[in-house]
Amino acid sequence: MxxxxxxxxxxxxxxxxxxxxxxxxxxxxxxxxxxxxxxxxxxxxxxxxxxxxCGRIEEMRGVADEGDSLLIGAATTHHDVMTDPLVQADAGLLAAATATVADPQIRHRGTFGGSLAHADPAGDLPTVALALDCVMVAAGPAGRREIPAGEFFVDYFTPALEWDEVLVAVRVPKLDPAAGWGFHYEKFHRTAQSWAMVGVAAAVRRSNGSVAEARIGLTNMGPTPLRASATEAALAGGPATADAVTDAAAHAAEGTSPTSELHARADYREHLARVLTARAVRTAGGIS
Missing domain, CATH: 3.30.43.10 (Uridine Diphospho-n-acetylenolpyruvylglucosamine Reductase, domain 2)
Structure with a gap:
């Protein structure tokens, strides 16, 4: 048409x-x-x-180091995000998840901020933004404001942007591998380049044989990206063992509301969330 x-x-x-x-x-x-x-x-x-x-606005492109965080312009392409040395060093989970988005052609044209503002619960990057506690920077007639990722995704395809606001940049907290952080993005999709049936973004910090902290985001398990809060709580302070991860991942679907449709019923998505969470956490934490 x-x-x-x-x-x-x-x-x-x-x-x-x-x-x-x-x-x-x-x-x-x-x-x-x-x-x-x-x-x-x-x-x-x-x-x-x-x-x-807004694709040619220079201020909305590129990656800047702000000390404890990276500031990524909303118009920065997926390809530029995933290949940027700062992102690879300090936001590895974002780089890894971005590399799974669609295909090379789309990654060279699609933008980081566009994916977030589209607010598709089946999108990979909204889940990563939620898991990393990113902050969105929006500009409007009244000036600029910051919106935490936990407040940015309101409903299906509905971000917390006013009609006269522009998503200018995203502040991404750094997770230093030297401090024990590991990461992994795991997703299940029917065909290559298709939307995730379920995805899991996991960042895990190990210390002295234990899981000191875990941040886990879920893709396509409700009208917005969600945190697997029960699993995060079960992992925190516990042993970094495969059995402990499996037990914690059993709670991954708690508090979610996945839909049933042609390719997957809700209970199957819940099963995938548990299985993929266990895989993602084990890989992120180097737990065998």
């Missing part, structure tokens, strides 16, 4: 992008890489009157 007619604006700065959204009203859409929006336009599931293209 052919999209409905729309006006096109390409701002050069964040302030210009906010002004364009304000002028257009709530009938505008932001586009950066376009990998999520363009298919919706083509089948007319999205019908904006104005497209505001």
């Amino acid at each position: 052919i999209p409905n007619a729309f006006d096109y604006v390409r701002p050069a700065t964040v302030d210009e992008a906010v002004a364009a959204l304000t002028d257009a009203g709530d009938d505008a859409k932001i586009i950066t890489g376009g990998q999520s929006l363009l298919p919706l336009l083509r089948v007319r599931l999205a019908n904006p009157s104005v497209l505001v293209d």
Whole structure:
């Protein structure tokens, strides 16, 4: 199909992008890489009157070191995120998960911030952002504000952004491997490049033969990405053994609300969450 007619604006700065959204009203859409929006336009599931293209705003691209965290521009492509030396050194879980997103063509065009703002519960990167306690930086007419990942994903395809706000950057806390952190992203999908039926993002810090801390995010187990809080609590302070991980992972589906559809019933997704959580934690923690 052919999209409905729309006006096109390409701002050069964040302030210009906010002004364009304000002028257009709530009938505008932001586009950066376009990998999520363009298919919706083509089948007319999205019908904006104005497209505001933020893909060329220099301030919204690149990775900066802020000491305890990395600041990643929302318009930074998946490829640039996963290959950036700072991300590989200090946010390995993000680099690993990004490498599993779709295919090379999409990773070269799609953007980190676009994936988060799309807020698809089957997306890989929202889960990683939640597991890492990332903070989103949004700009609007009233200035800038920071939104913790735990508050950013509101519902299916619904981020905590106002219609006149732009997601400018994401602050990603560093997890230093020298401090005992390990990571792994595990997902189950029907075919290569398809959405995850269930995914698990795990970051584990070991100390003196124990699991000192675990951060575990779940993909496609509800209307938003979720933390496996019961498993995190069961692991914390416990022995770094395979049996202890298996026992803790048995709680992974608690508090989730997966859907049943053509390819998987809810109880099967719960089973996958338990199995994949055990795998991800063991790999992240180097536990055999």
